[in-house]
Every structure is written in structure tokens, then in C-alpha cells.
Amino acid sequence: MADTYQPPFQSCIEEGRATCLMCSYNEVNGMPSCAHHDLLQRARKEWGFKGYITSDCDAVAVIYEDHKYVKSPEDAVANVIKAGMDINCGTYLSQYTQLALGQGKIQEEDINRAVSNLFSVQLLLGLFNGDPAKGNYGNLGREDVCTLEHRNLALDAARQGIVLLKNENNLLPLNRMAVTSLAIIGPSANSSSQLGGDYTGVPCNPTSIFEGLQHYIKTNYASGCGDTRCDSSKGFAEAVRISREADAVVVVAGLDLSQEDEGRDRASLLLPGRQMDLISAVSTASEKPIILILLGGGPIDISFAKVNPRIGSILWIGYPGEAGGQAVADTIFGEFNPGGRLSITWYPESFISVPMNDMSLRPDPSRGYPGRTYRFYTGEVVYEFGYGLSYSNYSYKFILVPDKVVLSTDTNKASPSKRLTSQTLDGIEYMPVDEITSCNHVKFEVPIAVFNHGDMDGSHVIILFGRASAPIRGAPHKTLIGFTRVHTKSSSAVQVSMGIDPCKHFSIVNEHGLKILPLGTYLLMLEGLEHSISIEL
Incomplete structure (x- = not known):
């Protein structure tokens, strides 16, 4: 805990002056996080936290309903309030706090403390300073949404997040004078909605990668697969055909929210379905090495692409958001020089054999356990934490x-x-x-x-x-x-x-x-x- 999990929270409080913390669903040393007095109070007593602590959504309910840690909903409410939690994302506090109070499980001063912590932050924000319509945010309207400043910020964020993983023989950036036609392939290539991750808001003038490239050069599109699952090769022939006719070929592969989101974990680190087959077919058909663009929020084992000379360049773009299409196009044609770095170790597919409930970070050779994270992992990697190339x-x-x-x-x-x-x-x-x-x-x-x-x-x-x-x-x-x-x-x-x-x-x-x-x-x-x-x- 003190070595790995707590330092990020501690620095956010001590250096960033964070005023809200969220306790999670899981147990820590056998005790649910939101009911863990020592865990919550350490932030206040040792790190100087001043603010309120909220639960993750329904994290109080699971203490009774899933963990079976207490005998009643009132006990769950009493445990978290006395531990130092102040507000609940969910319905348990609104449903059972009065009952817990009546049963003597909590006192009024416990409730007063929670309310005071919440109000202290609202006071700092000026939410009690008279009529909100006359406050800092009272005059905001439609004209303040999707401004040029906001769109430029989205573009800058998308550009900075692009990581160049491979660039053999300086394939990128493309020379617009030498490349007159482009083929772009992949079910996510012509969809701006695929560029947003989980909990994405309404985008401003979103641009797909296909649309972004069209601003630079004549571009033909083929999906290759019906969707990211890519469970059929029906579209391969058209993808191969336009690849043979183009001066340069871009394949957009990777993940989307059908593969990963808050309620969906991947069981494999490989590309979904037959995406690898599509990439191999297109790279073989193309006259020149292709450009591979990877979408997704987590690591992908693309060892095959890393060593394939027919795949000249690889860009990982995460979920770049509304301006992702323009950011990718700007990078491919040299308007932007990529400088992003990987924020996580990219493990090989063999890593999925590591038990998911083994939270040990340090390796244990006696049982073949390789450890976790760049700090301790001893196995082979596809790409290491912090990896990233540049055109310079x-x-x-x-x-x-x-x-x-x-x-x-x-x-x-x-x-x-x-x-x-x-x-x-x-x-x-x-x-x-x-x-x-x-x-x-x-x-x-x-x-x-x-x-x-x-x-x-x-x-x-x-x-x-x-x-x-x-x-x-x-x-x-x-x-x-x-x-x-x-x-x-x-x-x-x-x-x-x-x-x-x-x-x-x-x-x-x-x-x-x-x-x-x-x-x-x-x-x-x-x-x-x-x-x-x-x-x-």
C-alpha cells in the first residue's frame, strides 16, 4: 500500500490540493475500502486532506449485498460514516441513514461532520455566494460551448497523446508531393464515435480518421471487417483491392467499447477476431510497407506487427477524442512531430496466465510469477513503459x-x-x-x-x-x-x-x-x- 497504491493519492493531496477522494468497491486487508477507518483517516491526519470523501457508485451497498461484511444496510451506512466517508454515490445513505440514527448505530455529530466536509468544499467554490446566476458561471451559454479555444485544446491533447511505436526507414511522415493516393482500412477508420472512450461527452465537430486524411489527399476507404470484433473475412477482398491501387496504405485496428469499458474486461491481449489476418493480408498486397494505427485504452500484443517488415510504421493513439482524426492526419503528413510515450507496459499474450487476483507486485521465481508493472516485472515485453519514438x-x-x-x-x-x-x-x-x-x-x-x-x-x-x-x-x-x-x-x-x-x-x-x-x-x-x-x- 505505502509503496505503490497510496503515493499517487498522497501527491494529489499534498501537491495538488485535491479536495475530494473516492473510496472503492474492493476490500483492503479484509475490510471494505469505504468502511476502512485507518485508510480514510490517514488522508486527513497524515496527508493534510481537507475536503469530502465519496463512495464509488453503490460501493456502500456492496458492503452488505456482496461482501456480506455486515448484517444489515444500516450497519453498512454506520460503518462508512464512522470510518470517515461523507457522501454516497448511490441510494444507501438516503435510504438507511435515518434508520441507522434511530437504532443508535450513528450519532448526529457523525452526520454533522459529513455535511460540514461537503459544505467546506462548496464554500470554497463560492456556491453559497448569493444568486448562482450572478456568479462566475452564471453567464455561460451556448456560445461558450465548442469555442475555437476548446477545439484547439482538444486537438492539442489528441496530438500529444499519439505514440510512435515503429517507423522503419522513416516511412513517416508521408511526402504529399510523392504520395498522390491513399487507402484507409478498418471498421473504426470511418467512425468518429469510435475515437471516444468510456464516459465520453458530446463531441464538438468530431472528425474520423478517414475524414482527417481526406483533407490532405485523395483517400479510398474499405472497412475490411464488419466491426471491431472482426469475426468474418468477407470484407478482406475489397480492402486488398484498394491497397494494391494506392500509393500508401493506412490500417486502423485495435479496440473499442465493445471490447473494453467499465463493465467489460478483455480476456486476451491480442487484437480481436481476425484483425491480425486483415492486417497481414493488406500488408502483403500493398506495394509499400503499410502504416498501422492502433485504437484502445490498454496494451495490445502486436508482436507480429513489430517484426513484420511489411508494416513500416505503427502509431498508438489511445482514444483521442473529437479531434483525433485531424491529429492523426497531421501526424501522418508531418504537420505534427509525435512525442508521446506509453503510460503502461505492453505485456505479451502469455501474461494473461498470471492470476488476476494475485496483487503481488514483486516477482517470485519459485512459482514462476513475473511480477507487475515496469518497476518489478521480469518477463518479456512487447513495448516497455515510457517507450515512444519521434521523427527527430x-x-x-x-x-x-x-x-x-x-x-x-x-x-x-x-x-x-x-x-x-x-x-x-x-x-x-x-x-x-x-x-x-x-x-x-x-x-x-x-x-x-x-x-x-x-x-x-x-x-x-x-x-x-x-x-x-x-x-x-x-x-x-x-x-x-x-x-x-x-x-x-x-x-x-x-x-x-x-x-x-x-x-x-x-x-x-x-x-x-x-x-x-x-x-x-x-x-x-x-x-x-x-x-x-x-x-x-
């Missing part, structure tokens, strides 16, 4: 980075400083982080020079990792320290800076859930570049 080649240089950090207990010169005493774990010295009072004073910046060696300007994501230079039991292979996006001019360099907090970025959590900072040498890693830094007393 980049190199980096660390600038004046310290090679040593010295810890102390007291940085106040006016008071005597007591000496830190390290402890030992498996022969490695370490310090409990809560005993290091100099954490804020040993933070430092890492200036980085970023060189764009290409002939295109680029939007580029820099990812900095860290790890201990020597193996430490239970420590991750590497840890993401941070990332930032920079805009670079062709054949030029820019400088950026990334902050390092040794107590945060180099510490690990022991089996008791306590943060410890092993002493010794650590590596800062930026692509193939490394810098050593020593943590000492």
Missing part, C-alpha cells in the same frame, strides 16, 4: 549534477545537531526517512540539455528514472522520478530542469510499511545516459 533524433546531457548528497538530522545552525545512526538490512545501511530532518534541504535540480538532431521541430517528452546501483532486496528495478514535455526547434538544443528529492525518489518501503532510504550509490537514467550520485551520512 534526440540526445541529452546532464549539466552540473551533484555526485554526492549528505544527510543530517538538523539543518538549524542555532541548535545542536545530533548525529544520524544508520541501521542495516541485508548488509546495506539505511536510514528511516522519518528520522531524516534534512529531507527538504537535500533536494536538488538536475539541469538537462536536450538536443534535437532532426530537421523538424518537435514536442518531446523527457523521462527520468532512478535506481540503486547495487541490488537491494524488495527494491524496484527502476523508479520514475519525473517527466516533462519540451518543444524543440530542429537542429537546436534547449535546457530543462527536473527536481530530485532523495528522501522521496530513492527511498523504499520495508515489510512494515515504513519508508527507508538505503545509503550508497544511485543512478539517474535518461534513455542511455546515466549519472551516479552517492547518498551518505
Whole structure:
């Protein structure tokens, strides 16, 4: 918990000042999350959370109806309110709170606390400042929807999310002077609705990928499959025919909401149905290597495409939204230089054999368990976390980075400083982080020079990792320290800076859930570049 699941919530509260938390359906150490007093109160007492805590929808009901954790609906309501939950997405609080109060399971002060937490956020938002029509949002109307500013934001978001996974022989970007006709294939290629993920709102002037490409060049379309399930090869012949006649071929494959959404999980990491057969047929028929575009919110095992020389370029676009069609077209024809990175490890199909209810992150070779996430997984990958190419080649240089950090207990010169005493774990010295009072004073910046060696300007994501230079039991292979996006001019360099907090970025959590900072040498890693830094007393 302290090592992996809690840090994102903690940073949102401490650094982002989040004022709402949601407790989930699952149990944590045998106790439903929304009824877990220690879990909910830690956010307030240790992280300084000020706001309200809501349940996920019907997460209170499942405590009684599914978990069978309590004997009555009133008990479920009493447990969550006393644990620190304030509002329920669902009907249990409205139905059973009065009954729980009458049965003495909760007190009025419990309800008052929940209401106060909710009202505190509403007060911050100014919702009680007189007539809402005269407030900040009172004058909004139809003219404030789908503005140029909003559409440009949607386009920028779609562009930034595109990840270039393969680009053999610089197939992309296409040259409009050399390519006069294009074939686009796939059931999602001519559907703007397929570009939105689960819980998508009403889009503004949505553009399909087919429509986006038509703005650049004459484009022919064939679905190839009836839908994303692709359970028939009836449309293959037409797809093959137009592929043979075109100067360039784009195949749109992947997933949609018939394969994955909140209530639907995939049982396979492969492309659905006969999509792989369609891609192979088209790539064989095309005169030149094809461009493969992948839709979807999760990893896909496309090992076949990764090694197939007839598939020259691969773009993963996620669910890019209303401007996705234009963003893809702009990228294919070089109006935008892709710089996105994968936000998750792309596992091979064999990973589905890992038990889904085994939440262990660290590998266990004795039972063939490979671990989970980029931090601990030891198996083969299709693409690693953070992977992403560009039309430009980049190199980096660390600038004046310290090679040593010295810890102390007291940085106040006016008071005597007591000496830190390290402890030992498996022969490695370490310090409990809560005993290091100099954490804020040993933070430092890492200036980085970023060189764009290409002939295109680029939007580029820099990812900095860290790890201990020597193996430490239970420590991750590497840890993401941070990332930032920079805009670079062709054949030029820019400088950026990334902050390092040794107590945060180099510490690990022991089996008791306590943060410890092993002493010794650590590596800062930026692509193939490394810098050593020593943590000492």
C-alpha cells in the first residue's frame, strides 16, 4: 500500500490540493475500502486532506449485498460514516441513514461532520455566494460551448497523446508531393464515435480518421471487417483491392467499447477476431510497407506487427477524442512531430496466465510469477513503459549534477545537531526517512540539455528514472522520478530542469510499511545516459 497504491493519492493531496477522494468497491486487508477507518483517516491526519470523501457508485451497498461484511444496510451506512466517508454515490445513505440514527448505530455529530466536509468544499467554490446566476458561471451559454479555444485544446491533447511505436526507414511522415493516393482500412477508420472512450461527452465537430486524411489527399476507404470484433473475412477482398491501387496504405485496428469499458474486461491481449489476418493480408498486397494505427485504452500484443517488415510504421493513439482524426492526419503528413510515450507496459499474450487476483507486485521465481508493472516485472515485453519514438533524433546531457548528497538530522545552525545512526538490512545501511530532518534541504535540480538532431521541430517528452546501483532486496528495478514535455526547434538544443528529492525518489518501503532510504550509490537514467550520485551520512 505505502509503496505503490497510496503515493499517487498522497501527491494529489499534498501537491495538488485535491479536495475530494473516492473510496472503492474492493476490500483492503479484509475490510471494505469505504468502511476502512485507518485508510480514510490517514488522508486527513497524515496527508493534510481537507475536503469530502465519496463512495464509488453503490460501493456502500456492496458492503452488505456482496461482501456480506455486515448484517444489515444500516450497519453498512454506520460503518462508512464512522470510518470517515461523507457522501454516497448511490441510494444507501438516503435510504438507511435515518434508520441507522434511530437504532443508535450513528450519532448526529457523525452526520454533522459529513455535511460540514461537503459544505467546506462548496464554500470554497463560492456556491453559497448569493444568486448562482450572478456568479462566475452564471453567464455561460451556448456560445461558450465548442469555442475555437476548446477545439484547439482538444486537438492539442489528441496530438500529444499519439505514440510512435515503429517507423522503419522513416516511412513517416508521408511526402504529399510523392504520395498522390491513399487507402484507409478498418471498421473504426470511418467512425468518429469510435475515437471516444468510456464516459465520453458530446463531441464538438468530431472528425474520423478517414475524414482527417481526406483533407490532405485523395483517400479510398474499405472497412475490411464488419466491426471491431472482426469475426468474418468477407470484407478482406475489397480492402486488398484498394491497397494494391494506392500509393500508401493506412490500417486502423485495435479496440473499442465493445471490447473494453467499465463493465467489460478483455480476456486476451491480442487484437480481436481476425484483425491480425486483415492486417497481414493488406500488408502483403500493398506495394509499400503499410502504416498501422492502433485504437484502445490498454496494451495490445502486436508482436507480429513489430517484426513484420511489411508494416513500416505503427502509431498508438489511445482514444483521442473529437479531434483525433485531424491529429492523426497531421501526424501522418508531418504537420505534427509525435512525442508521446506509453503510460503502461505492453505485456505479451502469455501474461494473461498470471492470476488476476494475485496483487503481488514483486516477482517470485519459485512459482514462476513475473511480477507487475515496469518497476518489478521480469518477463518479456512487447513495448516497455515510457517507450515512444519521434521523427527527430534526440540526445541529452546532464549539466552540473551533484555526485554526492549528505544527510543530517538538523539543518538549524542555532541548535545542536545530533548525529544520524544508520541501521542495516541485508548488509546495506539505511536510514528511516522519518528520522531524516534534512529531507527538504537535500533536494536538488538536475539541469538537462536536450538536443534535437532532426530537421523538424518537435514536442518531446523527457523521462527520468532512478535506481540503486547495487541490488537491494524488495527494491524496484527502476523508479520514475519525473517527466516533462519540451518543444524543440530542429537542429537546436534547449535546457530543462527536473527536481530530485532523495528522501522521496530513492527511498523504499520495508515489510512494515515504513519508508527507508538505503545509503550508497544511485543512478539517474535518461534513455542511455546515466549519472551516479552517492547518498551518505
